[in-house]
Amino acid sequence: MADFGRRGIKLTILHIVRQSSGGIKKHVVSLVGALSTNHSQILASSEDIYQMLPMEAKQQVSSVPLSIGDRAGIADILSGIRLGWTARKRNVRIIHCHGYMASVVGLAAARVSSAALIITAHNLFPLSSTNPPKTTAQFILKKASQIIAVSDAVKESLLSAGVPLDQIKIVPNGINPSYFQKICRQEARKLLNISPSAEIVFCASRLTKVKGIEYLIEAASQLTKSRTTLQIIIAGEGPDRTKLEDKARELCGDRIAFIGHRDDIPTLLAAADAAVIPSLSEGLPMFLLESMAAGKAVVASSVGGIPDVLEDGKNGILVVPADAEALALGIERVLSSPELSAKLGEAARRLVENDFTIERMVERTKEVYHCAVS
Numbered sequence: 327m328a329d330f331g332r333r334g335i336k337l338t339i340l341h342i343v344r345q346s347s348g349g350i351k352k353h354v355v356s357l358v359g360a361l362s363t364n365h366s367q368i369l370a371s372s373e374d375i376y377q378m379l380p381m382e383a384k385q386q387v388s389s390v391p392l393s394i395g396d397r398a399g400i401a402d403i404l405s406g407i408r409l410g411w412t413a414r415k416r417n418v419r420i421i422h423c424h425g426y427m428a429s430v431v432g433l434a435a436a437r438v439s440s441a442a443l444i445i446t447a448h449n450l451f452p453l454s455s456t457n458p459p460k461t462t463a464q465f466i467l468k469k470a471s472q473i474i475a476v477s478d479a480v481k482e483s484l485l486s487a488g489v490p491l492d493q494i495k496i497v498p499n500g501i502n503p504s505y506f507q508k509i510c511r512q513e514a515r516k517l518l519n520i521s522p523s524a525e526i527v528f529c530a531s532r533l534t535k536v537k538g539i540e541y542l543i544e545a546a547s548q549l550t551k552s553r554t555t556l557q558i559i560i561a562g563e564g565p566d567r568t569k570l571e572d573k574a575r576e577l578c579g580d581r582i583a584f585i586g587h588r589d590d591i592p593t594l595l596a597a598a599d600a601a602v603i604p605s606l607s608e609g610l611p612m613f614l615l616e617s618m619a620a621g622k623a624v625v626a627s628s629v630g631g632i633p634d635v636l637e638d639g640k641n642g643i644l645v646v647p648a649d650a651e652a653l654a655l656g657i658e659r660v661l662s663s664p665e666l667s668a669k670l671g672e673a674a675r676r677l678v679e680n681d682f683t684i685e686r687m688v689e690r691t692k693e694v695y696h697c698a699v700s
Contacts, residue, residue, distance in 0.1 A: 336364065336365055336366060337365050337366070337419045337420060337695060337699070338365070338367070338368070338416055338417055338418045338419055338420075339361065339365055339366070339367045339368070339418065339419070339420045339421075339422055339695070340367075340368045340370060340412075340413050340416075340418045340420070340421045340422065340435065340441070341357075341358055341367060341369050341370065341371070341422050341423075341424065342370045342371070342392065342409070342421065342422070342423045342424065342428045342429075342431050342432045342435070343369075343370070343371045343375060343423075343424040343425065344371075344394040344424075344425055344427045344428050345371065345372035345374070345375070345393065345394065346425070348530075348531075348532050348562070348612065348613075349448065349499070349611055349612035349613070350424055350425055350448055351375055351378070352501075352612050353424065353446075353448070353499055353612065354369075354371070354375060354424050355375065355378045355379055356500065356501070356502075356684050356687070357684075357687065357688065357691060358379060358383065358387060359379055359380050359383040360684055360685075360688045361688065361691075362379075362382070362383040362386040362387055363386070366386070366416075367386065367387045367388070368387070368388045368389075368390055368412070368413075368416060368418065369387050369388070369389050369390070370391075370392040370409055370431075371389075371390075371391075371392055372391070372393065373389070376389040388416075390409065390412065392405060392409070392431070393405075394427050394428060394430070394431060398427065398430045398458035398459070398462060402427075402430045402431050402434075403430070403431075403434045404434075405431050405434075406430070406431040406432065406433065406434025406435040406438075407434050407435070407438055409431065409434075409435040409438075410434060410435035410436070410437065410438025410439040411438060411439075413435055413438070413439035413441055414438065414439045414440075418439055418441045419441055419442065419699050420441055420442050420444055420695055420698060420699065421435050421436045421439065421441045421442070421443050421444070422444045422445075422446070423443070423445045423446070424446050424448070425446070425447075425448055425449075426445075426447070426449070426451075426458060426463050426466075427458060428445075429443075429445045429458075429463070429466045429467070429470070430458055430462070430466065432445065432466075433466045433469055436469075442471040442472075442698035442699055443469065443471050444470060444471060444472045444473070444474065444694060444695070444698055445466070445467065445470045445472075445473050445474070446473075446474040446476065446497075447467075447473055447474065447475050447476065447480050447484060447609070448476055448480075448609045448610075449480070449608070449630075450479060450480055450483040450607050450608075450609060450630050451463065451467075451480070451483040451484055451486070451487045452483075452487070463487075464487050464488060464489075467484065467487065467489050467493075468488070468489060468490075468493075470493065471493075471697075471698040472493060472494075472495055472694050472697055472698045473489060473493050473495070474494075474495055474496075474497045474691070474694055475494055475495070475496050475497070475609075476496075476498055476499050476609045476610040476631060477496070477498060477609055477610040477630065477631025477634045477635075478496060478631065478634050479609070479629075479630045479631045479633075479634060480609045480610070480630070480631060481496055495690075495693070495694045495697070497687060497690040497691055497694065498610055498631075498634075498635075498681070498682055498686075498687065498690075499610050499612055499615060499682065499687060500615075500682050500683050500684040500685070500686055500687030500688070501612065501615045501616060501619060501678070501682060501683070501684060502683070502684055503619040503675070503679045503682075503683065505592055505619075506591075506592045506595060506596075506616055506619040506620040507619065507620065507621070507675075508592065509592065509593055509596045510596065511597060513596075514593045514594070514596035514597035515597045517593060518593065518594070518597050520557075520597050521555070523555055524555045524556075524557055525553055525555050525556045525557065525599050525661055526557055526559060526597055526598045526599050526600075527546075527556065527557070527558050527559070527598065527599065527600050527601070527657060527661075528558075528559050528560075528561070528594055528595060528597075528598035528600070528601050528602070528617075528622075529542060529558070529559070529560045529561070529562075529601065529602045529603065529604070529613075530560075530561040530562055530588070530591055530594070530613045530616075531560065531561075531562045531564075531603070531613065532562050532563070532564045533560075533562055533563060533564030533565070533566045533567045533570055533584075534564045534565060534566055535566060535606075536605065536606050536607050537564075537604070537605050538604035538605050538606045538627060538647065538648065539560065539566070539570050539604060540570065540573060541604045541647075541648060541649065541650045541653055542558065542560070542602060542604040542650075542653065543558075543570065543573050543574050543578065543582060544577065544650035544653075544654075545650045545651070545653040545654035545657060546558045546574075546577070546578050546581060546582055546654075547577035547578050548650070548651070548654040549654050549657060549661075550578055550581045553661065556581065556661070557581055557582075557583065558578070558581060558582040558583070559582075559583050559585060559594065559598070560582065560583065560584050560585065561585050561586070561587070561588045561591065561594060562586070562587065563586055563587050567584060570584070571584050591613075591616060592616075592620065595616065595617060595620040595622060596620060598622060599622075599623075599660075599661060599667070600622060600623045600624070600657060600661060600667065601613070601617035601620075601622045601623070601624045601625070602624070602625045602626070602653070602657060603617075603624065603625070603626035603627060603632065604626075604627055604647075604653055605626075605627050605629055605630075605632075605647070606627065606629060606647050606648055607629055607630055608627075608629055608630035608631060608632055609630055609631050610630070610631035610632075610634070610635065611631075611632070614626060614632060614635060614636070615635075615678055615682050617674075618635075618641070618642070618671075618675060618677065618678045618682075619674075619675060619678045619679070619682075620671075620675070621671040621672060621674065621675040622671050622674070623642065623643065623660040623666070623667040623668075623670040623671050623674075624636060624642040624643070624670070624674060625642070625643040625645060625653065625656040625657050625659075625660060626642060626643070626644060626645070627644075627645060627646070627647035627648075627653075628644040628645065628646065628647065629647050632644070635677070635682075636674075639670075640670070640673060641670055641673035641674040641677055642670055642674060643656040643659055643660060643670070644656075
C-alpha cells in the first residue's frame with residue numbers, strides 16, 4: 327500500500343470526536359500526533375483533546391471546537407453541516423469519525439464537502455446505549471467509504487449489522503510501549519506511598535454498568551477475607567461512581583480505593599501486582615494494551631476484542647463475564663503464583679511490542695485512507 331508521506335501525497339484530514347474520557351481520547355491523540363508530520367489535519371473536538379497533543383503536533387493541527395450531545399439530534403446535524411463547509415474550504419479529502427456518535431456529525435459534513443467518510447468503530451455493535459439509535463447507526467455505517475474495526479470481534483458485530491465485508495478494515499489500537507516501562511515497582515510504590523508488602527490489583531475504567539465494576543467489587547469481597555494485604559485501586563470517573571463507592575464500602579470497607587481520573591497510569595501500573603478488566607462488552611480496550619506493555623498479568627473478561635489479544639494461561643487470564651466468583655478465582659490465580667504472573671506479563675509485553683505499537687496502527691490507518699481516496 328502507498329505510504330502517503332514517502333510518495334509526497336499530502337492529505338487534509340478532518341477528525342471528528344465526541345468529548346470523551348479514556349480509550350478513544352488516547353487513540354485520537356496518538357493517531358493525530360503521529361500523522362501530523364505528513365498531513366494537514368483539522369481536529370473537531372472538545373478543547374481538552376487538542377491540548378493533549380504534543381507541542382510539535384499542535385503547530386500542524388487546526389482545532390475546531392465541537393460539542394456533540396448525549397443524544398443524536400438536529401444540533402449534531404447542523405454542526406456537521408457547518409463542519410462540511412469548513413471542509414470544503416480547506417479541501418479536506420477524508421473525514422475520519424471516531425465513534426458512533428461522532429459519525430452523526432460526520433455524515434452531514436461528508437455530504438456537504440464530498441469528502442470520503444471513514445468511521446472507527448471502537449465498540450461492538452449494537453451499542454450498550456441507545457445513542458445513536460441502532461437504525462440510525464446502521465444507516466450511517468453503510469454510507470461510510472471505509473469502517474475501521476479495532477478488533478475482529480468488532481468486525482463481526484458490524485457484519486451482523488449488515489455492513490458489507492469490503493467496507494470493513496481491522497486496525498487494532500496501538501500504544502507506545504516504552505511509556506509504560508519507565509519506572510520500576512519499588513520507585514512507583516514510593517511515589518504513591520504504597521507499602522512494599524501490599525498486594526495491589528489495579529483497574530482503570532469509566533464507571534458505567536457495561537464496565538462490570540460491580541463484579542470486581544463482589545470478587546474483592548471474597549478475596550479480601552483471606553488476603554489481608556490486598557488493595558483494589560480503581561481509576562476513572564463515570565455516572566455510577568457514587569453507587570459503586572457505596573457498594574465497595576458495604577462489602578469491602580476500605581480495601582477498595584476509587585481515585586478518580588489520573589494522568590499517571592504508567593506509575594500506577596508499575597506499582598500493581600496485577601491488572602483487571604471486568605467489562606461486559608469491549609472493542610479493544612487501551613487499558614488492556616497498556617497493562618500488557620507494563621508487563622503485568624492481566625485478568626480480563628472474555629468479551630469483545632479481548633480474546634483476540636489475550637490467550638488464557640499464555641499471556642493473561644480470561645474469565646467468564648458477569649461472574650464475580652470466576653473473576654475472584656482468576657485474580658487469586660495470578661496473586662498466588664508470582665512465577666505464573668511473571669510469565670504472563672513477559673509474554674504480554676512481547677506481544678504488544680511486536681503487534682500493537684502506534685507505528686503499526688498509523689501504517690494500517692494510512693492504508694485505509696489510501697483505499698478511501700483511490
